[in-house]
Amino acid sequence: MIIDFRSDTVTQPTEKMLKAMISAPVGDDVLGDDPTTIELENYAAELFGMEAALFCPSGTMTNQIAIKVHTNSPGEVICGDLSHIYHYEGGGIGFNSGLSTRLLKGNNGRITADQVTANINPDDIHAPITQLVSLENTVNKGGGCYYDFEEIKKIKAICDQHHIPLHLDGARLFNALIETTETEKDYGKYFDSISICLSKGLGAPVGSLLLGKADFIKKSRRIRKILGGGMRQTGYIAAAGLFALKNNISGLKDDHQLATSIGEVLKGQSFVKSVAPIDTNIIIFEHTNNYKTEDLLEQLNQQGIKAVKMGHSKIRFVTHLNLPSKTLETTETALSMIK
Numbered sequence: 501m502i503i504d505f506r507s508d509t510v511t512q513p514t515e516k517m518l519k520a521m522i523s524a525p526v527g528d529d530v531l532g533d534d535p536t537t538i539e540l541e542n543y544a545a546e547l548f549g550m551e552a553a554l555f556c557p558s559g560t561m562t563n564q565i566a567i568k569v570h571t572n573s574p575g576e577v578i579c580g581d582l583s584h585i586y587h588y589e590g591g592g593i594g595f596n597s598g599l600s601t602r603l604l605k606g607n608n609g610r611i612t613a614d615q616v617t618a619n620i621n622p623d624d625i626h627a628p629i630t631q632l633v634s635l636e637n638t639v640n641k642g643g644g645c646y647y648d649f650e651e652i653k654k655i656k657a658i659c660d661q662h663h664i665p666l667h668l669d670g671a672r673l674f675n676a677l678i679e680t681t682e683t684e685k686d687y688g689k690y691f692d693s694i695s696i697c698l699s700k701g702l703g704a705p706v707g708s709l710l711l712g713k714a715d716f717i718k719k720s721r722r723i724r725k726i727l728g729g730g731m732r733q734t735g736y737i738a739a740a741g742l743f744a745l746k747n748n749i750s751g752l753k754d755d756h757q758l759a760t761s762i763g764e765v766l767k768g769q770s771f772v773k774s775v776a777p778i779d780t781n782i783i784i785f786e787h788t789n790n791y792k793t794e795d796l797l798e799q800l801n802q803q804g805i806k807a808v809k810m811g812h813s814k815i816r817f818v819t820h821l822n823l824p825s826k827t828l829e830t831t832e833t834a835l836s837m838i839k
C-alpha cells in the first residue's frame with residue numbers, strides 16, 4: 501500500500517465527483533456562457549459575501565492576477581517571509597507585475613499589523629510605493645498554521661488607513677475555517693481579494709477561484725486571458741469544484757485529526773529531531789543530522805511512504821481525503837522500519 505503524503509493535491513476525483521463532472525452542462529467560458537462555471541463563481545461569491553469570482557486553472561494564476569490588478573509598476577508588495585507568492589510562483593511578482601517584494605519575518609510566516617505599519621514606505625522618491633499587502637492562511641511553509649483573526653482585522657485597518665489593498669492567498673483557507681469560529685463571510689468582509697484552491701484538501705482535480713469586487717473581477721478576467729488562462733468547456737472541471745465546495749469542507753477536520761496522530765507517531769522515532777506544531781493538515785518535521793534528507797526520503801519511499809523535502813533537514817507530510825483508511829497503522833509500521 502502506498503501512502504502518498506506529498507501534498508493534498510494528489511487526490512483523485514471520487515465516483516460521485518466524476519458523475520457530477522460528466523453530467524455538467526457546459527458552454528464556452530471565454531465567450532461567457534458556460535453555465536456550470538457561472539454557477540460555481542456565483543456560489544463561491546455568495547459563500548464569501550463578495551461581489552464576484554473568477555475560475556482559474558491554478559492558485560498561482562489567481563494570486564498573480566490579484567497582484568497584477570491591485571498594483572501599478574513600479575511599486576512594492578508586503579508579505580510574510582514564507583509566502584507561496586514569493587517562494588513558489590517562479591518570481592512572478594517581478595515578472596508579471598514589475599514589483600519589488602518586502603518580506604517580513606513572521607511567526608511561522610504570519611505577520612503582524614505592527615510589522616506592516618513599520619514597513620509601509622514613506623512618501624519619498626527613493627522608495628518604491630507600497631501598493632499591496634498579501635497574507636497567506638493557512639501558511640503552507642509555516643506548517644499549516646493559521647492567523648488569529650483579530651490580527652487580520654488590525655492589518656486591514658492599517659491598510660485602509662494607507663489606502664493599500666489587502667489580498668489573501670487562501671489556498672487552504674478552509675483548513676483554517678474548520679478550526680476557528682470565523683466564517684467565509686468574515687474573510688470576505690476584511691479582504692479586497694481572496695484566492696482559494698479547489699484542488700487541495702477539497703479534492704477537485706483542477707482549479708482555483710479569485711474573489712473580489714465586480715470591477716476587480718472584470719479586470720482580472722482580462723488578465724486571465726492575457727496569461728492564457730481563458731478556457732472553453734470549463735463546466736466539466738467547474739462541476740468538480742462546485743461538488744467539492746458543497747461536500748468536502750467538513751471532512752477537513754478528519755485530515756487534521758489524522759495529521760495530529762501522525763505527528764505523535766513521528767515524535768517517537770529516533771530519526772526525528774522535532775515536529776513542528778500541527779494546526780491543520782500539514783506536518784513538518786526536522787530529522788536528525790545523521791541522515792541526508794534525500795536518503796531518508798528514499799528510505800520512506802521504499803516503505804511505501806511518499807513525502808517531500810521542505811527546507812533544510814525538513815520533511816513535509818500532508819494529509820488529505822484520498823488516504824486509505826488504515827493510514828495511521830500503516831505509517832506507524834513503515835516508520836519503524838527506517839534504519
Ligand SMILES: *Cc1c(COP(=O)(O)O)cnc(C)c1O
Nearest residue numbers: 558559560561584636640669671
Ligand atoms: C498550492 C498553493 C497555491 C497554488 O498553487 P497551484 O499549484 O498554482 O494551484 C498558492 N498558495 C499556497 C499557499 C499554496 O499552498
